[in-house]
Amino acid sequence: MRLFSSVNDVQDVDALAKEALALKASPFAYQQLGKNKTICLVFLNPSLRTRLSTQKAAQNLGMNVIVLNIDKEGWALELQDGAVMNGTSVEHIKDAAAVMGEYADIIGLRSFPGLKDRDEDYSEAIFNKFVKYCNVPVVSLESATRHPLQSLADLVTIEEFKTKLRPKVVLTWAPHIKALPQAVPNSFAEWMCKANVDFVITHPEGYELNRDFTQGATITNDQDEALIDADFVYVKNWSAYELYGKVLPGNDDWMLTLDKLKATNNAKVMHCLPVRRNVELSDEVLDSESSVVIHEAGNRVWAAQAVLKQMLESL
Numbered sequence: 001m002r003l004f005s006s007v008n009d010v011q012d013v014d015a016l017a018k019e020a021l022a023l024k025a026s027p028f029a030y031q032q033l034g035k036n037k038t039i040c041l042v043f044l045n046p047s048l049r050t051r052l053s054t055q056k057a058a059q060n061l062g063m064n065v066i067v068l069n070i071d072k073e074g075w076a077l078e079l080q081d082g083a084v085m086n087g088t089s090v091e092h093i094k095d096a097a098a099v100m101g102e103y104a105d106i107i108g109l110r111s112f113p114g115l116k117d118r119d120e121d122y123s124e125a126i127f128n129k130f131v132k133y134c135n136v137p138v139v140s141l142e143s144a145t146r147h148p149l150q151s152l153a154d155l156v157t158i159e160e161f162k163t164k165l166r167p168k169v170v171l172t173w174a175p176h177i178k179a180l181p182q183a184v185p186n187s188f189a190e191w192m193c194k195a196n197v198d199f200v201i202t203h204p205e206g207y208e209l210n211r212d213f214t215q216g217a218t219i220t221n222d223q224d225e226a227l228i229d230a231d232f233v234y235v236k237n238w239s240a241y242e243l244y245g246k247v248l249p250g251n252d253d254w255m256l257t258l259d260k261l262k263a264t265n266n267a268k269v270m271h272c273l274p275v276r277r278n279v280e281l282s283d284e285v286l287d288s289e290s291s292v293v294i295h296e297a298g299n300r301v302w303a304a305q306a307v308l309k310q311m312l313e314s315l
């Protein structure tokens with residue numbers, strides 16, 4: 001694998017999830033594979049889980065790891081081709097990416113959307129420029145429109161907790177105080193549409209996701225109905241796609257509570273984290289037996305390790 005930016009870069013999704021679980025059982029089985037290889041993790045935005053789990057995954061495979069918070073510690077990047085750089089930007093992304101490729105065998109990149117210009121965000125301009133110029137395999141650490149390492153960890157978590165061959169998985173919108181990207185729900189939807197699950201998305205009117213990511217999902221504005229007999233409830237806020245990047249008024253009653261969970265089939269509750277407690281999800285749910293969010297975050301290591309292993313094997 002030379003690129004991991006979406007589910008479409010994966011040949012066999014089930015096999016990759018199984019690989020992650022095998023690595024969870026034997027974390028150090030491939031310590032020689034990454035020996036003398038370097039991964040450079042480049043962040044344009046904050047991170048806790050992605051940074052630490054990918055670093056740990058790489059170290060489990062014997063790799064050296066360099067982390068660069070380029071937004072804070074690098075030169076101000078110019079993103080426009082042909083720019084006359086007589087303003088505040090100091091280094092063009094094409095030069096920065098090419099140089100980092102000289103130091104790394106694999107690069108990981110986090111680049112959030114601006115949430116101002118939909119076409120620009122959905123063209124993945126920053127991520128794709130990086131891929132084009134760095135000349136080494138690239139793994140997405142969450143781009144403008146997708147978060148595939150998160151989605152793989154989510155799939156692995158569902159595999160571990162499911163009690164039937166084809167569980168019902170519900171993605172529910174949750175309230176938030178600010179505009180968040182669609183990357184996590186887009187990506188989760190795209191992966192679930194390829195998995196052996198009964199997949200339902202529920203959100204208030206106006207929060208429809210880009211249809212490219214939701215082919216095959218059942219979509220409803222009725223949260224109560226969606227939750228009936230759910231085996232997994234995946235909670236996430238996102239800003240509007242149509243009225244791009246907007247937070248629409250109302251909908252505070254979409255926060256998941258223990259009372260709403262009563263309609264489910266004793267569902268496990270998932271969230272990618274970080275979570276705004278008592279805004280997106282109540283304390284009573286997060287601190288209950290139903291919540292698997294910490295276990296899910298733990299699985300980020302095995303998801304990253306499975307992807308890095310396949311990348312190392314293709315070097």
Ligand SMILES: NCCC[C@H](NC(=O)CCC(=O)O)C(=O)O
Nearest residue numbers: 142180181183184272273274276
């Ligand atoms: N990487 C996991 C999620 C990252 C991001 N959340 C955030 O930016 C939360 C910010 C806040 O709560 O202020 C998102 O939803 O895409």
Ligand SMILES: NC(=O)OP(=O)(O)O
Nearest residue numbers: 047048049050272273
């Ligand atoms: N879930 C997730 O990606 O967390 P971080 O943003 O902390 O990496």
